[in-house]
Amino acid sequence: xxxxxxxxxxxxxxxxxxxxxxxxxxxxxxxxxxxxxxxxxxxxxxxxxxxxxxxxxxxxxxxxxxxxxxxxxxxxxxxxxxxxxxxxxxxxxxxxxxxxxxxxxxxxxxxxxxxxxxxxxxxxxxxxxxxxxxxxxxxxxxxxxxxxxxxxxxxxxxxxxxxxxx
Amino acid sequence: xxxxxxxxxxxxxxxxxxxxxxxxxxxxxxxxxxxxxxxxxxxxxxxxxxxxxxxxxxxxxxxxxxxxxxxxxxxxxxxxxxxxxxxxxxxxxxxxxxxx
Numbered sequence: 001x002x003x004x005x006x007x008x009x010x011x012x013x014x015x016x017x018x019x020x021x022x023x024x025x026x027x028x029x030x031x032x033x034x035x036x037x038x039x040x041x042x043x044x045x046x047x048x049x050x051x052x053x054x055x056x057x058x059x060x061x062x063x064x065x066x067x068x069x070x071x072x073x074x075x076x077x078x079x080x081x082x083x084x085x086x087x088x089x090x091x092x093x094x095x096x097x098x099x100x101x102x103x104x105x106x107x108x109x110x111x112x113x114x115x116x117x118x119x120x121x122x123x124x125x126x127x128x129x130x131x132x133x134x135x136x137x138x139x140x141x142x143x144x145x146x147x148x149x150x151x152x153x154x155x156x157x158x159x160x161x162x163x164x165x166x
Numbered sequence: 167x168x169x170x171x172x173x174x175x176x177x178x179x180x181x182x183x184x185x186x187x188x189x190x191x192x193x194x195x196x197x198x199x200x201x202x203x204x205x206x207x208x209x210x211x212x213x214x215x216x217x218x219x220x221x222x223x224x225x226x227x228x229x230x231x232x233x234x235x236x237x238x239x240x241x242x243x244x245x246x247x248x249x250x251x252x253x254x255x256x257x258x259x260x261x262x263x264x265x266x
Contacts, residue, residue: 002167012176019180019203023187028196035199038180042206045176045259048168051213054228058209061232068238073195073243075252088192088259095229098186105178109171118170122215125225147232148210151235158243 004122008048015041028079028086032070039063050122100159173214181207194246194256198239207237 001009022034039062046055081088106114134142185198192199207230216224251254 005172007169008168008172008176012172012179015180016176016183019183021182023183023196023200027222028184028193031196031199035202038203042180042192042210045173045210046213049173049213049217049223050230051216053202054209054213054225054232057229057232061205061236062202066236068241068242069243070195070199070218071226073198075240076247077195077256079193079256085195086196087190091190094186094189095239097189098182098206102178102182105181109174109178113171113174115169115171120168120170120173120214123220125216125222130222130225130229133226138222138230141230145230148237152240156244157242159241159248160175 004048008045011041011044011048013031015045026086027081028074032067032074035070036063036067039067049120050120050124052125053127170214171209177207177210177214178236179207180204180210192257192259194261195243197258198242198246202235202239205231206251225266 018034018037018041022031022038024097025031025034043055043058043063046052046058167178182201184202184207187203188197191197191200199205209231212224212228212231214224216222216228246256249261255261
């Protein structure tokens, strides 16, 4: 195993364990904080894969913005504490489906890729390369995404605005 | 150098934890968080395959997925807050007005 692989395994283990803690946490704020660690570890994996722009966007948007949105959402809605209050009755079925999905995916992956080949030789993808790729080949999807963000902005304002009584 | 199956197993693990979270939680904000976990698993795969084929398309798509996820969270939390304002609960088991 290379040093890169050791670093990856450590980050993947931390990320997976905190993800499991997130879906089993008894306190909603703790769940949000566990999600921070998971998202930061995913960002670290991007850095290991030499995708620096995606990694910093992950840190800025997920850890910086989306988690804050979640924390605001949790604080504006009163949530009870305790697993029975946060989980529904079909937890066993959900566990079964989760393990089923995991088993299916693991079977498909080890069927499709042999353990020894399919090695990633990472090539540094600089921000300039990613920017050139977006603005040369994917200008139309980029514009579509910016329109989507505008629509989401207006939609969120319209939804959460209080109706004044006519 | 990283072996590809390791990364794919990590992302499969994140995805199945997200599936469990969506199915088992009944607080709407926690369900949205689990959806973020699943979107992140997909992004890890996109970046990994982008490095396998040395093609930047995967990373560009990962950025698009992040943007769509941000829009989804914005609208989703606005809906959750609207439901809370009207029903005093965000328990998704009790929001069943349209259920046959």
